[in-house]
Amino acid sequence: MQGNLNEIDIRSILELIELGQRTGELFVEAYSSPVTPLCAVRDHYRNRDTSPRGQSWFVFFFNGQIIYAASDSDSNLSRLRDYLRRYKAETALDRIKVSAIASTNAPEYGYLWALLENRVLTPAQGRNIIHSMVHETLFDLLSLHQGSFIFEMGPALAPQLTTLEIGSLVTKIMKRVQEWKQFHPHIQSPNQCPVISEPEKLREALPENIFKTLTRWADGQTTILGLARYLNRDVLTVARAIYPYVQQGLVQLSYPANEAGTACKWDLGLGQPAKVPRIVCIDDEVAVRKSVEYILSQHGYEATAISNPLKALSLVFQLKPDLILCDITMPELDGYEICAMLRRSTAFRQTPIVMLTGKDGFIDRVKARMVGSTDYLTKPFGESELLMLVEKYVGRGYPEHPQPERLLEKDIQTELDLDIPDASSTQSAPLI
Secondary structure, rough: OEEOOOOOOOOHHHHHHHHOOOOEEEEEEEEEEOOEEEHHHHHOOOOOOOOOOEEEEEEEEEOOOEEEEEEEHHHHHHHHHHHHHHOOOHHHHOOOOOOHHOOOOOOOHHHHHHHHHOOOOOHHHHHHHHHHHHHHHHHHHHHHEEEEEEEEEEOOOOOOOEEHHHHHHHHHHHHHHHHHHOOOOOOOOOOOEEEEHHHHHHHOOOOHHHHHHHHHHHHHOOHHHHHHHHHOOHHHHHHHHHHHHHHOOEEEEOOOOOOOOOOOOOOOOOOEOOOEEEEEEOOOOOOHHHHHHHHHHOOOOEEEOOHHHHHHHHHHHHHHOOOOEEEOOOOOHHHHHHHHHOOOHHHOOOOOOOEOOOOOOOHHHHHHHHHOOEEEEEEEOHHHHHHHHHHHHHHOOOOHHHHHHOOHHHHHHHOOOOOOOOOOOOOOOOOO
């Protein structure tokens, strides 16, 4: 089952899944502009068109009931960390040993189960977190009007901690979506960040304890949704509380500087990057490696390409890149295995990992997401597509920066089959 959201809405899709008692996964992708023809939907999912991709969501079902739901931005565990604050357990993610489930299921879900297995959370707390996650995701989906969807029947996400009835849940969340509209145009999205613009006037208008709480979190970096998670309050309650002060101009709202959730690397005082973004590309195709290195180097990134997947892991730990591009189909060790191994390390739990693949189809994307990939890019791709994706996760490059010193000598370079671009090369970058 697949199609466009201008043909059938999310609520109807969920009702069909419930009515058919279906088990599987719903994938929904938003677009910045509507895509109507079904052939265009298929082409977009195969990533053969040039239209920009929007945010995407995953909802898992068992016999017509919801097990778990997440968005593409939740794979870096920031959402789970927010919810763990309720139980003063957010630091547990840094020391938890993840079981094999994290490499076979949705990463966030896998880590949640690891916390349960290690008794960091009780089953009741785990169910409470999943319920909140599902409510949050469905609130986004039921507010969505443009995009495409695919439902794939398959094995249930396992093990299961809880299930939620679709009918009553959708009715409840639809009411909340309607209530949210009362905040427009002053508050447009739960992903906006409040910041206090008139602290003295706001102090006069609020009790001191509420003012201190708001001052602590209204830092221009924490979203309304994040604030609701920290305070263990409904997002509508939080929005309703700050709404009068947004109207008066005492609190202003903005979107995060980097919506991908990656720390900004720009030094605002100098207007230049404080650190040149470092990117590693793991791919056994010579043309891909050389093209990626050439394009990224020309646009101010420190790029290193590796052809040998077995030796890539040790080099990645030496380089500590800000972004990893990894081909899926490689000999000896494929991209899924590399991604899963990196995600088991504390050092790379939140590093963006983008899968490069020539494969078409929904299953490959789902499998990449399950092992913890942040995003994917289907070959062949052009310079603009590569740069847009890189900027999304690590920001703009620094073309004026001096050429960095190489970390490896020639003998190590030869051993690892490391491609070093010729600094004097002036040929135009080919399409990959």
